[in-house]
Amino acid sequence: xxxxxxxxxxxxxxxxxxxxxxxxxxxxxxxxxxxxxxxxxxxxxxxxxxxxxxxxxxxxxxxxxxxxxxxxxxxxxxxxxxxxxxxxxxxxxxxxxxxxxxxxxxxxxxxxxxxxxxxxxxxxxxxxxxxxxxxxxxxxxxxxxxxxxxxxxxxxxxxxxxxxxxxxxxxxxxxxxxxxxxxxxxxxxxxxxxxxxxxxxxxxxxxxxxxxxxxxxxxxxxxxxxxxxxxxxxxxxxxxxxxxxxxxxxxxxxxxxxxxxxxxxxxxxxxxxxxxxxxxxxxxxxxxxxxxxxxxxxxxxxxxxxxxxxxxxxxxxxxxxxxxxxxxxxxxxxxxxxxxxxxxxxxxxxx
Amino acid sequence: xxxxxxxxxxxxxxxxxxxxxxxxxxxxxxxxxxxxxxxxxxxxxxxxxxxxxxxxxxxxxxxxxxxxxxxxxxxxxxxxxxxxxxxxxxxxxxxxxxxxxxxxxxxxxxxxxxxxxxxxxxxxxxxxxxxxxxxxxxxxxxxxxxxxxxxxxxxxxxxxxxxxxxxxxxxxxxxxxxxxxxxxxxxxxxxxxxxxxxxxxxxxxxxxxxxxxxxxxxxxxxxxxxxxxxxxxxxxxxxxxxxxxxxxxxxxxxxxxxxxxxxxxxxxxxxxxxxxxxxxxxxxxxxxxxxxxxxxxxxxxxxxxxxxxxxxxxxxxxxxxxxxxxxxxxxxxxxxxxxxxxxxxxxxxxx
Numbered sequence: 001x002x003x004x005x006x007x008x009x010x011x012x013x014x015x016x017x018x019x020x021x022x023x024x025x026x027x028x029x030x031x032x033x034x035x036x037x038x039x040x041x042x043x044x045x046x047x048x049x050x051x052x053x054x055x056x057x058x059x060x061x062x063x064x065x066x067x068x069x070x071x072x073x074x075x076x077x078x079x080x081x082x083x084x085x086x087x088x089x090x091x092x093x094x095x096x097x098x099x100x101x102x103x104x105x106x107x108x109x110x111x112x113x114x115x116x117x118x119x120x121x122x123x124x125x126x127x128x129x130x131x132x133x134x135x136x137x138x139x140x141x142x143x144x145x146x147x148x149x150x151x152x153x154x155x156x157x158x159x160x161x162x163x164x165x166x167x168x169x170x171x172x173x174x175x176x177x178x179x180x181x182x183x184x185x186x187x188x189x190x191x192x193x194x195x196x197x198x199x200x201x202x203x204x205x206x207x208x209x210x211x212x213x214x215x216x217x218x219x220x221x222x223x224x225x226x227x228x229x230x231x232x233x234x235x236x237x238x239x240x241x242x243x244x245x246x247x248x249x250x251x252x253x254x255x256x257x258x259x260x261x262x263x264x265x266x267x268x269x270x271x272x273x274x275x276x277x278x279x280x281x282x283x284x285x286x287x288x289x290x291x292x293x294x295x296x297x298x299x300x301x302x303x304x305x306x307x308x309x310x311x312x313x314x315x316x317x318x319x320x321x322x323x324x325x326x327x328x329x330x331x332x333x334x335x336x337x338x339x340x341x342x343x344x345x346x347x348x349x350x351x
Numbered sequence: 352x353x354x355x356x357x358x359x360x361x362x363x364x365x366x367x368x369x370x371x372x373x374x375x376x377x378x379x380x381x382x383x384x385x386x387x388x389x390x391x392x393x394x395x396x397x398x399x400x401x402x403x404x405x406x407x408x409x410x411x412x413x414x415x416x417x418x419x420x421x422x423x424x425x426x427x428x429x430x431x432x433x434x435x436x437x438x439x440x441x442x443x444x445x446x447x448x449x450x451x452x453x454x455x456x457x458x459x460x461x462x463x464x465x466x467x468x469x470x471x472x473x474x475x476x477x478x479x480x481x482x483x484x485x486x487x488x489x490x491x492x493x494x495x496x497x498x499x500x501x502x503x504x505x506x507x508x509x510x511x512x513x514x515x516x517x518x519x520x521x522x523x524x525x526x527x528x529x530x531x532x533x534x535x536x537x538x539x540x541x542x543x544x545x546x547x548x549x550x551x552x553x554x555x556x557x558x559x560x561x562x563x564x565x566x567x568x569x570x571x572x573x574x575x576x577x578x579x580x581x582x583x584x585x586x587x588x589x590x591x592x593x594x595x596x597x598x599x600x601x602x603x604x605x606x607x608x609x610x611x612x613x614x615x616x617x618x619x620x621x622x623x624x625x626x627x628x629x630x631x632x633x634x635x636x637x638x639x640x641x642x643x644x645x646x647x648x649x650x651x652x653x654x655x656x657x658x659x660x661x662x663x664x665x666x667x668x669x670x671x672x673x674x675x676x677x678x679x680x681x682x683x684x685x686x687x688x689x690x691x692x693x694x695x696x697x698x699x700x701x702x
Contacts, residue, residue: 163516165514166679166682167648168647168648168651168682168684171646171648172648172651172652175648175649175652175656176652176656215566215603215625216624216625217624217625218624218625218644218646218660218678219625219626219627219628220663222625252566252603252625254605254606254625254626255605255606255626255627255630256627273567273568273569274566274567274568274569274570274573274603274605275570275605275606276570276606276607277570279606293569295522295569296519297518297519297522297523297526298526300519300523301523301526301527305526305527309569312571327569328517331517331519333519
């Protein structure tokens with residue numbers, strides 16, 4: 001079979017995520033396809049707007065593959081956005097140039113009635129076509145990552161209508177309308193799980209669930225509204241695609257990262273920039289592969305700040321059961337040469 | 352002496368902060384003087400702008416005392432702003448209505464040359480006058496709290512020029528210009544320590560250092576740029592005013608709260624909303640009094656969400672070595688009746 005999928009043992013990222021000995025320590029970067037690359041800005045300019053960009057498989061596949069042409073990374077992550085899920089559920093979503101996402105916000109329980117997952121996969125067909133295109137062109141040894149936003153983070157955008165500083169509208173809804181909020185989370189669990197399974201069917205070999213705003217919740221609510229829905233999604237993906245590792249990225253979860261590791265629902269945990277390395281090595285790594293967590297500003301600054309940051313992570317967490325990554329996305333002002341230096345440093349220490 | 356200062360044993364807040372048995376579990380709230388009170392909005396309207404408000408002792412003293420007239424709180428916190436320190440150092444600071452603070456930002460090491468602490472106390476005389484006015488009018492049993500921003504948080508505003516989402520300018524300066532950044536932190540340690548000592552001389556009986564943006568740093572930098580400067584400030588205040596308890600509020604410090612407790616430099620630690628109560632009881636409370644940490648949105652929502660939140664904190668952390676507070680400031684939309692309910696709940700459980 002010429003088109004037989006690559007075996008796990010050929011791909012360092014998949015080897016590591018499954019806790020197997022890897023040929024080399026894998027590295028990929030959140031937002032590795034992005035504005036810091038001039039070729040990204042070129043392809044971005046061909047789209048009408050950001051939503052159009054996400055739904056143009058030719059452009060999105062090109063953006064996905066660009067960083068792998070420049071850098072010796074171990075994976076491509078499909079170029080898309082977490083807000084394609086609210087969009088597919090029927091919410092109005094748009095991007096204001098230079099301002100970020102805007103949504104027609106959910107402000108009361110009745111606003112939920114317009115949302116439905118019935119047409120989710122057809123509405124997201126373009127994303128799956130992007131994955132198929134990338135899968136066909138991906139160089140040997142490189143893995144393809146699918147992703148989605150976690151229910152709590154998606155709910156934050158759906159209720160706030162945009163990014164927020166204190167998330168008081170979101171929390172007010174969650175605390176004050178618990179039944180309606182539970183219905184919204186249930187709908188998002190269903191939608192996210194199906195979106196991830198569909199991405200796997202289109203070629204994704206591992207999936208990451210981003211809970212970017214996990215860090216604003218008290219511990220009990222973090223467990224109820226971030227961890228529990230993500231664990232349920234991981235179980236559903238696992239039931240349909242048992243070979244596919246699931247990475248959870250509960251940014252800012254702090255001490256509650258331990259609960260994410262202990263449940264055993266995730267193959268790997270993405271660590272944010274602030275998580276202490278020693279504690280992660282002791283408390284998390286025995287139970288889950290860890291991924292992270294260089295401060296993106298250290299990548300931006302470069303030089304000895306970068307190399308010392310890299311070395312500290314490799315020393316504390318490497319080389320087994322570690323996927324090298326940033327603790328958050330690549331910043332737009334990052335010089336591309338610094339990414340090359342980062343990859344070289346990670347490679348060099350494994351010689 | 353009619354004007355003899357009240358003894359510690361008369362004031363539950365000071366008793367608790369010193370680890371002594373308190374007559375009752377003390378409670379005060381961050382931003383207890385603020386926009387959620389109609390009488391605050393009235394007095395605010397008499398000032399030309401927010402800076403003018405902070406430097407008008409008659410108005411600021413009135414704002415400081417207002418919440419104590421409505422609620423049975425155990426302390427007043429002087430109405431002021433953390434940005435009076437950059438202002439006193441010679442930086443241009445102003446507030447744009449509805450947008451928050453703006454500063455003429457420090458962008459390169461040379462920009463630091465214009466800053467000096469030489470005239471700090473005379474420039475902040477109005478703040479000390481506010482404290483003197485409040486101290487003279489404070490009801491029996493109530494304590495007076497002074498405060499300042501921590502060097503890291505002050506530096507964030509001084510370098511970013513406003514609040515920020517990712518603090519990339521600040522971190523870029525800190526990582527990329529380490530000598531200049533160290534000079535800035537040293538200047539801020541000096542200025543903040545002197546500002547706190549001057550507040551004590553004007554009547555403050557305890558002081559809180561707010562590090563609102565501690566939560567964006569990796570562990571080593573959090574220790575170097577948040578904990579170390581705050582500890583040095585606490586030592587300087589302790590040298591001049593050994594009877595005055597110092598509260599550190601390193602918001603978002605997560606696991607590194609343990610290092611704040613272990614150093615022994617602070618009498619009390621303000622816990623942010625996200626810090627798990629069980630861990631705080633086990634790891635922090637044996638070494639420092641703890642203060643916090645109800646989610647301000649639970650206060651805003653009220654009802655059973657509020658009472659369950661209060662009860663969970665009292666059960667996990669009370670009644671000894673606890674000062675009841677929020678995990679962040681009172682939100683402007685908070686109904687004042689909810690504050691009355693909160694105080695009653697805290698009082699009720701101690702009957």
